[in-house]
Amino acid sequence: MAALPRRIIKETQRLMQEPVPGISAVPSETNARYFHVIVTGPEDSPFEGGLFKLELFLPEDYPMSAPKVRFITKIYHPNIDRLGRICLDILKDKWSPALQIRTVLLSIQALLSAPNPDDPLANDVAELWKVNESEAIRNAKEWTRRYAMDN
Amino acid sequence: MSVTVDERVTDEVEALEAILMDDVVIKRVGDVPDIIETVVHPSTGDDIDQQFVCVTLEVKLTPGYPDTSPEVTLRNPRGLDDELLATINSQIREKLNDCLGQPVVFELIELIRENLTESNLPSGQCVICLYGFTEGDVFIKTQCYHHFHSHCLASHLIAGKKYYQEELEKLPNWQQMQAPPYQQTCPVCRCPVSCDVETLNTAPPPVDSITAPPFCLTDELKDLQLKMATLLAEQVAKGGVVGMGDTGPPPLTITTPADNDDEATNGTSSGSQDVNKVDATRNGSSSNDNSSPGSPSSRPVYHGPYRGFNRRGKPARRGRSAR
Ligand SMILES: [Zn+2]
Ligand SMILES: [Zn+2]
Numbered sequence: 001m002a003a004l005p006r007r008i009i010k011e012t013q014r015l016m017q018e019p020v021p022g023i024s025a026v027p028s029e030t031n032a033r034y035f036h037v038i039v040t041g042p043e044d045s046p047f048e049g050g051l052f053k054l055e056l057f058l059p060e061d062y063p064m065s066a067p068k069v070r071f072i073t074k075i076y077h078p079n080i081d082r083l084g085r086i087c088l089d090i091l092k093d094k095w096s097p098a099l100q101i102r103t104v105l106l107s108i109q110a111l112l113s114a115p116n117p118d119d120p121l122a123n124d125v126a127e128l129w130k131v132n133e134s135e136a137i138r139n140a141k142e143w144t145r146r147y148a149m150d151n
Numbered sequence: 152m153s154v155t156v157d158e159r160v161t162d163e164v165e166a167l168e169a170i171l172m173d174d175v176v177i178k179r180v181g182d183v184p185d186i187i188e189t190v191v192h193p194s195t196g197d198d199i200d201q202q203f204v205c206v207t208l209e210v211k212l213t214p215g216y217p218d219t220s221p222e223v224t225l226r227n228p229r230g231l232d233d234e235l236l237a238t239i240n241s242q243i244r245e246k247l248n249d250c251l252g253q254p255v256v257f258e259l260i261e262l263i264r265e266n267l268t269e270s271n272l273p274s275g276q277c278v279i280c281l282y283g284f285t286e287g288d289v290f291i292k293t294q295c296y297h298h299f300h301s302h303c304l305a306s307h308l309i310a311g312k313k314y315y316q317e318e319l320e321k322l323p324n325w326q327q328m329q330a331p332p333y334q335q336t337c338p339v340c341r342c343p344v345s346c347d348v349e350t351l352n353t354a355p356p357p358v359d360s361i362t363a364p365p366f367c368l369t370d371e372l373k374d375l376q377l378k379m380a381t382l383l384a385e386q387v388a389k390g391g392v393v394g395m396g397d398t399g400p401p402p403l404t405i406t407t408p409a410d411n412d413d414e415a416t417n418g419t420s421s422g423s424q425d426v427n428k429v430d431a432t433r434n435g436s437s438s439n440d441n442s443s444p445g446s447p448s449s450r451p452v453y454h455g456p457y458r459g460f461n462r463r464g465k466p467a468r469r470g471r472s473a474r
Contacts, residue, residue: 036379064310084393098278147391
């Protein structure tokens with residue numbers, strides 16, 4: 001593999017030196033392009049109290065193309081599917097090299113605070129979120145408690 | 152007229168107005184020139200887009216000028232640091248001494264311009280590589296006043312066009328015909344830009360990025376890696392990881408770029424249906440049989456991306472063939 005681009009080194013250093021509250025991202029010991037990520041569930045969201053594990057991979061031509069990110073911890077969310085894949089425009093056609101690992105993770109954290117059932121990836125979850133929001137939120141809290149909390 | 156103006160001053164002011172035209176302001180007291188003001192830019196030919204610094208020169212003429220020195224002030228510096236301003240100011244004082252007895256404003260403008268031309272670098276960093284602009288760097292200012300290394304912007308524009316074409320080819324023919332043509336955009340503000348990619352691409356990579364130290368794993372990092380591994384092992388143990396309880400072939404974890412070619416990891420609204428279709432075929436005909444929302448599966452049979460993680464403490468790297 002080619003040498004790690006300096007931008008990735010810089011981003012990694014900054015993630016360590018100035019961590020984003022509620023988010024930690026650590027490169028894998030075997031592959032500096034592969035990051036282990038934990039996003040804490042935002043306050044006043046059904047995900048509050050949860051520690052959500054994600055994986056983030058910087059492709060060969062990063063930052064010219066978006067990082068690949070997905071949830072590892074199960075999460076009940078209309079924009080995240082059963083395999084943890086995330087529906088977020090900046091990860092696809094709205095990507096810009098001006099964005100960084102930290103901005104991507106902040107956007108994902110924001111997505112937890114503001115689920116958008118009108119732009120779903122998990123169709124069945126989105127459906128329930130639209131027709132019976134309180135039940136959907138109950139499910140989200142239950143999944144958070146069951147899978148993402150220390151007990 | 153009770154006051155006669157020194158002929159040398161009259162000539163100088165006339166020349167300034169003739170040459171600089173609108174770019175110079177002569178403030179007069181009565182008929183007597185009092186303050187001469189002009190904004191000095193680096194010399195970049197007529198290419199205003201390549202001017203990243205400037206400063207306003209104000210010359211207040213003294214009654215004895217040019218046999219006595221005028222009062223010179225630099226105002227509104229843009230893109231200049233204090234150190235450079237101090238250097239220019241001391242050069243100005245020298246020049247004023249050397250030129251006693253003769254008009255000095257043209258000389259001052261030239262002196263400042265030379266300094267600006269040498270330091271014609273934007274402040275801040277290039278958002279594409281996260282390095283600053285240094286002596287020897289080749290960079291560009293877009294129409295929207297954002298700065299990039301030419302090398303970096305070229306990479307962005309080339310990637311943008313490639314992405315556009317890939318997306319276009321996914322569309323049916325009739326939609327391809329109707330699609331808007333590719334438009335270059337600024338990475339920062341997404342404003343349309345128009346750049347000659349060929350030329351930009353001949354520029355060398357940013358100087359600082361070449362000389363930066365290589366990556367090294369700190370103890371702090373190793374510590375964090377350990378914590379991550381522990382947390383993940385816990386979640387795996389209680390069945391809280393995606394892919395657990397699924398009976399189909401395991402989803403792939405992302406560890407190589409190739410994994411992403413056919414694994415549409417980042418779904419969007421437009422792509423989500425296709426993504427779901429892929430799932431359905433992978434997991435057999437009934438896609439929702441074992442993952443109905445609201446009822447987390449109770450079978451902690453783990454087939455997910457992190458098989459082997461808790462054992463070796465790191466992600467298992469696997470090929471496409473699911474075992
Ligand atoms: Zn750059
Ligand atoms: Zn711009």
